[in-house]
Amino acid sequence: MAVTRIAAAAAHFGRDLDYDLGRIGKLVADAREAGAGLLVLPDAALGGYLADLRRPDPDALPPALEPDHPLFDKIAALARDMVVCVGYCEAGGDNRYNAAVSLTGDGVLGRHRKVHLPAAEVTAYAAGDTFAAFDTPVGRVGMLIDYDKTFPESARTLALDGAEIVACLSAWPASITNQAPKLSQDRQSRLFDLYDCARAAENQIVVVSSNQTGAVGGMRFLGQAKVVGPAGNILARTWAKAGLAVAELDVAAEIAAARRVLRHLDELRPATYRTAAP
Template identity: 35%
Template sequence: MKVELAQLAGQDNGTAHNLKSALAAITASASDTQLIVFPETHLMGFPSADTVAQIAEPLDGPTVQAVQQAARARKIAVVVGVAENDNGTFYNTTLLIDAEGEIALRYRKTHLWASDRGVFSAGDRFVTAQWNGLRVGVLICYDIEFPESARALAQLGAELIIVTNGNMDPYGPTHRTAIMARAQENQAFALMVNRVGEGDGQLVFAGGSALVDPFGTLLHEAGREPCQFSVELDLAQLAAARRDYRYLDDQRLRLAGEVVEHADGRRELLMP
């Protein structure tokens, strides 16, 4: 399976600029790419408490619709972060849009970083979807510093964990370690796409977008510059990593919460 990682420099509160760069990356993707992944809240950047009401959009708003149209035209799936406005409640949200342009998965960040608090509300569930014969789950940035987040997706059957990231200096090494650990602990592929460049408030984003295999081996890692590059997922590695033992079978403690199965193949773990 061929996936492209779009490690881009976004603009905070810069929807027009960010959408233009996302559409350009989708258009530039290789003809055999099945999925392209962007950073956390890429389409809007990071709003503040003062700007979020003007910047955040509903999922049927013009910015997401433009990405859906591009995905449909290019016949490629897209994972992209947005600032979501749900009837006046704001979420740091990542979408999986399939090659037909439909929203196959919506995940709202459950662990709010310091700069998220007072801007976004926390999500209340973890979710996976069936896509291209693979069960996919999404996490956002700070989520991966909590082993329970990835384990929740693994309990829902995730084989690929996608992390949209907005990680800044000096915490790049933290997420490098975390993404490798989360893949190894759950015997799943983990793919992380981070932002680069400067943001508001003198933040410098750390890059380091990466692909890790189900053994926890770092297969690809980007530097600190904007780039768009492809990686190959050898799906046979899933069976190889799980051949001799399964952590999920042997674990003594399981995460609490109600599991909801949807007719479209989505699975959700609701927080207790």
């Protein structure tokens, strides 16, 4: 039995990279104290997220970091034997990408560029074009960023590529157009939880969902970091507050138990599905 402790972070990050690195260091230390082998940090943990989703200011975008920026060496040194997933804005030639990297003290394990961009993001970022799982010391992992998890095909592609764990890194705000008086009553709060649980249950995998907290511009971030088991059951969560959701489980055994009778990935009938809109 290979029991692993998995941590999902809810925390606020902004433009100050030194401050962000300090906060990452604190979360890594807290996760290590909790015995975690995997820590999933939010989207935009290095440099913060967009300040306005309706009309992003082109002069106030997050700093774009090269994939080999020295900050990643510093995070790898902090991680040591822990697998850490962290989101940032990636500089890629003439483009900027909402991106994530997974690393340990030994180096980079995997990368992802956000594929699905909501309307306003297309003015700030270019879209990625692939979903791929990769091997890590805690099992085979895939990453999604924010809006990616709204689309079942995203997590399904990772699951078909062998992902046992899907890390969902988010900077997911409450509804901008119809704000509720309490975050727990917000439409986006309900959808954020629904997507996490559905993606886990339909693929019979573990979903580790991080998110930003606090506010920036006119947006309030939801928090609600969580670890979801392959039956779609929430094993640990932070609610709206900053902190770590930590769950201990044998990933392979939990997946095997969920797939003992019904094996969704083996029972697919792709020839009957329309793969794209007309």
